[in-house]
Every structure is written in structure tokens, then in C-alpha cells.
Amino acid sequence: MSFLYGERLSCGRLALAADEPRTPPHALPGDRPVWPRDRVVDILHVKIEVALDVEARRVRGTVTHTVSPLNDGTRFVPFDAVDMTISSVTVGKRDVPxxxxxxxxxxxxxxxxxxxxxxxIAITYEAAPRIGMYFIGPDAGYPDKPRQVWTQCQDEDTRFWLPCFDHPSDKFTSDVVVTVPGDWFALSNGRLLSDKRNRDGTRTFHWHQDRPHPAYLLTIAAGEFARVEGAADRVPIDYYVESKDVEAAARTFANTPAMVALFEKLTGMPYPWAKYSQVVVRDFVFGGMENTSATTMTENILLDAKAKRDFDSDDLISHELAHQWFGDLLTCRDWSHGWLNEGFATYFEMLWDEHHHGVDRYRQGVIDNTRLYLDERYRRPVVTNVFHDPIDIFDRHLYEKGSLVLHMLRGELGDEAFFRALQRYVREHAEQNVITQDLVDAIAAETGRSLEWFFDQWVYRPGHPKLKVSWSWDDERGLAAVSVKQTQETADGTPIFRFPVTIDFRKGRGKPQAFRVEVTRAEEQFVFPLPWKPDLCRFDPYGWVLKELEWDKSVGELRLQLREDDSILGRAWAAAELGKKGGAEATAALEAAVMGDRWWGVQAAAARALGEIRTTAARDALLRCLAVRQPRARRAVVAALGEFRGDEAVFEALQKYARRDQSWFVEAEACRSLGKLRLPAAFDAIAAQFDRPSFRQVVRVGCIDGLVELRDERGFDLLRRAARYGEPFQARPPAVGALARLGEFFPERKKALGEEIATFLDDPDFRVRIAAANALKTLKDESQVPALERMAARELDGRGVRVARENALALRKGAATDDEVRKLREEFEKLREENAKLRDRLERLEARK
Known part of the structure; x- marks a missing residue:
């Protein structure tokens, strides 16, 4: 997860720095295959009767597991229970050993x-959980924080607060009877049976979940919450927030009822639980968690009125809601098949966007998820059982690539067959544990299509096709020839891919003539008879195939594609390619796209391309494009202007947007770009905005990035202050990371900064600990390897363990390359500047001619 805007907040995703270099492979030394656990009994029902001791941060009570042996003669039943005091165990009210x-x-x-x-089997116990159940309250750093208690059990953290079989392969019905302070409310799974006020001033809530679910989806969220009721026909829908956030909750969660209705239609399955609640808590360790019928959400989800203008939280809301079917109703048998939870939930975000905003928003999801997957630091199969902790595989493969597999499956089957097969899969496996083969079999049974080959290459093997495409026209024969070459490395098990694809041709503004072909070999050539010479050739025009594409088209064809392509994928790709080409024609076409394209994603792609060109003409075009009305497009324009280092005119323009814009995100981007200009006045301009409150602290985060880009030593003091415990929590991890990023440019500070950053490995906030571990890697301070190894040994959150292990290994392997990497980066930057100057001179000469 990430608290920065523009990145999805989601359940369980491993938090790693976006600018970290690739660290292949995924499996680290010591990782071994993790197989599904044996079960000796079937757990039928779990009754939890606990009291929360808020002051002592303890939970005590009795849990009764109703079990049924799976084999005659079963005698010993194991339960996961970490660091507890077990008072007694009874079977049928008789004490047992x-x-x-x-x-x-x-x-x-x-x-x-x-x-x-x-x-x-009744177990009476007491625990002071270090993870799994969290006791939140005020301290010296955050004296105004309210007291709350909430659980977060994915992947296998229920064992820290409840004796249980802590694995997704067993599902049971449940009762949760929880006693809390008298002025608190306690939310849990299922239907509320009773709310009782006790003579000692406490209050006891009894919740009953009548359909089976696994241990990691059990929940308790307790505190002083206000209830906001959501509109619903059949399913009770409500939201629980602090009283100060009622208005923001109504604004944020407004689309939930419509999402429920859509997902019922798409799955063919009515919402399967007694209610749907969403509770917003402080200091939540994920973006959201899909506890059965009662999702827990980060406070960062709540929108203010200004943020609502160009941002919403629907991605997270729809993601967690989709889990009520995929993950809760159908649960992966073991974590290796976790994409059946997370890939489906991520894909249903896209389906909500398609329904609510239209097909262009869906296709923007394809673009964004492809970029996020391609930015992953390694390649691995989507289904793998080689890991240290299950959370290790909650990455861009489980989420984004998983969603793209479903997108490709939809393209392979067509809408009608795809959703029909999906509904059969849900219908046949409701309340069950599933593996990928269950999906394959449901598709075959419903459609007759045997897609073993599809899942073999996209799910069970790593990578994706890297394609080099070209086309030519034979005027004498009236033939168009398209060459397709797969160039991906295959040594790691990545295959030569088989995939059907559409290739079409167009002349003028006429209807494209399309052909469906199948790529099956490393090199293919397809020949198509046409009645006219085409102006435009498109390969996979609507983006049904996950791929990297290299295609050297002429400026003229790219301009036509940017202007006329009916697919945002083609227009955005053409914009990026024009940015590589440069020249007056490309600059004019890109400016027209920023100001005139009907989709903000294409406008943003065109703005980025102008930033890549970096000529005076491109700068002037971007300055004019600041007038674009769409805030997301304006954000990209402001970001692109940061590429014009040392430009006073750009500096003057950006100062205005740093001080005030209709969008928080434009303001943040302006602060970031001011730093990139590296002008003497930039420090004061950034510092003036540093303490201005904003949604999710995005303006401060923009300032933090701007200070790194500025490379001014005065930035260290501001970054240290932002990193301190007690400062706004959203900006603390970026500030810790920024200390290292700025430190890269001051090698003489490396040792002192390493020691300073290492102190954050013990921070109370796990996000800050992860940021510190990543910062030590960025700083390439090999002397801190022992500190990272100590972190890996003591961390309980699997994400922290993974980051510490990975970064310690990277430092041991790569410490000697510190100077080389820095020199290469500086040389590359100089080459870009020189190239931009040459382009500028060339364009001026052409203009004179």
C-alpha cells in the first residue's frame, strides 16, 4: 500500500519504494516451497467471548471451537496461539490435558x-497481542489520537489474539461476543444479535455470522464511532467513523450501494452476507481489509471537498467490496493461489470504473495496471508457493497482473461467455476453498473452451511478451505485411507466448479493416490483402494483450494515430512515441492533444511527452497548456514543466500553482517541479508551502520530493523535521526515504545519515520502519546490514521482514557499485540535457528555413 496519491491503497500489498532498482529474483535465500497445511479436524463453528482491557492493551476470554475429526482415532488437535497464557482447555465441559x-x-x-x-473445545486464555489486534491511543507524539481497538488478521495474524487454526483452508460460522468500554461501539462479522449495557459500566455486543468464513476474516473494530446509514434495498449498508468525519464519510462512501448492485449482477450471486459495514480507524496497517461483512478502512480514504474535485476512493471501496465474493465467499485454498482473491478484487475495480465512468476509464485501468506490473522489481509466476511469509507474494503480480489475466481472459472469451463462466465459477464454489484449476474447469464446463495453455503461460509461468512490430506496404500486390517478433528473455522460464490478436488498417476517416490472427512463434509475418494503401496500422488496438511494444512508426502516422485513434491506449502510446521523436510537428500535435483530447489520460501522456522533448518550443507549448481545465491533465503539465531545468519563465509560472490551485495534487506537483528546476529561489518557494495542511499531506510530500530534486543541503533540516515522530504521519515515510535520496548527492554525509536513518528501524510506525529499510538501500550504506538483519529477526509484520531481508541482501551484493551507479546516473542526466539542447537548436534552424 502507499499513502501517496496516485497509487492504489489496497489490502495487504507489500509496501516498497517505487524508485527502488530491480532486485531479482523474487525468492530470497532460505525461501522454500510452502505447501497447504494438514487438517486433523473440520472446524464447524467458533464462538469468541472476549473482553478488551484497553488500558492494559490485553484481551482475555474464552473461544469455543466446535470441531469434527476427519479420521477415526484422532486424538490431538493443534491450534495456533502466539505468546498467550492458557488457563484451561475443556472438551464437553471436562478439563483435558x-x-x-x-x-x-x-x-x-x-x-x-x-x-x-x-x-x-473451549480454550480460556489471555494475551497482550503485538500484532493482529491493535490498541490505538494518544501518546506524547500524537496527544489527540482517540482510543480504538481493531484487528487485522491477514495473512496469518489471528493467532496473536485468538487461539485458532490460522489458515485459509478451513471455514466456519462464528459468534463474536465482545465487551468494551460503555461509551464504545464494537463492530464484528455478521448480524448484531444483542447490545447489552452491563452493571460495571461496560457494554457487550454479540455478533453472529451464519455462513462459513476463514480465521483471517474475523474482525473486531471498537471505539467511539458515529454511524452513517447508506441507501440499500435488501442489504443493510452503513459506515462507521469518528463523529467529526460524518460529512466526509457520506461524501466518500456514496457509491457503495450502486457497487453492491453491480457486483450482484456481474457475479450472478446476491450479496452473500447479512450486512455490509465499512469502519474507518486510525493507524490502519493496510489500505483496507475485507473482513466478512465488515471492511476496515484507513482514515486516508476520507475525502475533503477539494480532493473530491479530481480524486475519489472508489478503487479501494470497490476492491474491498468485491472481496465479499472473491476471498470471503470463495476463498483461496492456500496463499499461493491468492490471485483468486486479489486479482479478482483488482479487476472488479476496473469493472466498476467501466460501469460508472465508461470504457475509457476501464482502459485507463489497463494502462495503469500494466505500468505498475511492469515496474515490479522482479518477475515470477502469479501462482508460486516459494516464499518466507505469505505476505511476500502480495505484490504487483497478485494484484495488477492478476487483474490483467482476467482482462485478457475476457478478451479471449468475449463478454457474454466470460461473465457466464465467471458466474458458474461463483455459483459452483460458493462457501468453498478454490485453486486456479477450479476457475479453469468452470470455464471449460460453461463454454467448452479448454484454456489450460492460457493459464500455463500467464499464471503458472513468469513474464510477458516483449514485441518488436513493424509493417510495410506492397503497392504492386496491394498487400500489407506485419512482422511480429518476441524478444523477451526465456532463461527464467518465461515462454514464447501464444496469443490471438487483432491487427487493423485504416485509410482516411473510413472504418478500419480488422483481421484476427494468432501469434504462436518467436517470429511471425502476417500478410493482408487490402483495396487501398492504409494510412494507419494498429496492433492490438484495444489492449487485450499484456505486452511491451516496440514499433518505430513515422511522425506522420503517429500524429494521425494521436488525433484519430478511437482507443485511448493507441492515442496515449502515440503520444509517448512522439515524445521520443521530437520536432516541430510532434510538438504541435502533442500540444493539440493536451488541450483537445477528450480523455485526461491521453492529455497527461501528451504532456509527459512534451516534457521529454525539452525544447524551447515544447516548454512554450506546456506553458500554454497550463490553461487546460481538467485537473488531472493540468497536474501532468505541471509535472512535465519540471523537466526544464534552470528555466526562470517556468519557475515564475509554477510558483502560482504551488501556492494555490483548485486541486491539491496540482499544488503538490508544482512543489515537486520547482525543485527539479534547481534554481536558487526554489528552496524558499518550496519551504513556504512545506507546512500547509492538505489532503493526505500531498503538498508536504510534493515539497519533500522537490527538496530532493533541488539537491540543496538546506533541505536536510526540513526533511528531518517532517520525519520526526509526532509530525503528520502520511509524510513521515517519504521524509525518511528522502533523507537517503538527498544524501546520495552528498557522499561525505553517508555514514552519519546511515546512522540517523537506522534509528527509524525501531519507529512505532511500521511504514516508517519499512521506509528506513528502503532508505538504507538507497543510501547504499553497507555498514547498516547488521541493523537490517536485526530488523528482519524481530519484525512481526511480514512486509517488514521481507523488506529488511531483501535490502540486506542487496547491500551485501551491491555495495561496491555505489560510485559507478551515481556516475552513470549523472552521465545519463547530462546526456539528456545535451540532447534537449541539440533538439532545440535543430528546431530553430528548421524554423528559420
């Missing part, structure tokens, strides 16, 4: 037990 080693409780249920016999 047990063994407990601090991590696993083994209960002796006696001899002669029969398969199918139901037994109640």
Missing part, C-alpha cells in the same frame, strides 16, 4: 473419537 510451547497449543481430546463426531 494440553501442551503449549508459546506458538502452538496441542489439545488432547481423548481416545476413541470417531470421524464426524462433533466436539466443543
Amino acid at each position: 494440553f501442551e503449549y510451547d508459546g506458538r502452538q497449543l496441542t489439545v488432547d481430546i481423548g481416545e476413541g473419537r470417531k470421524r464426524g463426531q462433533e466436539l466443543p
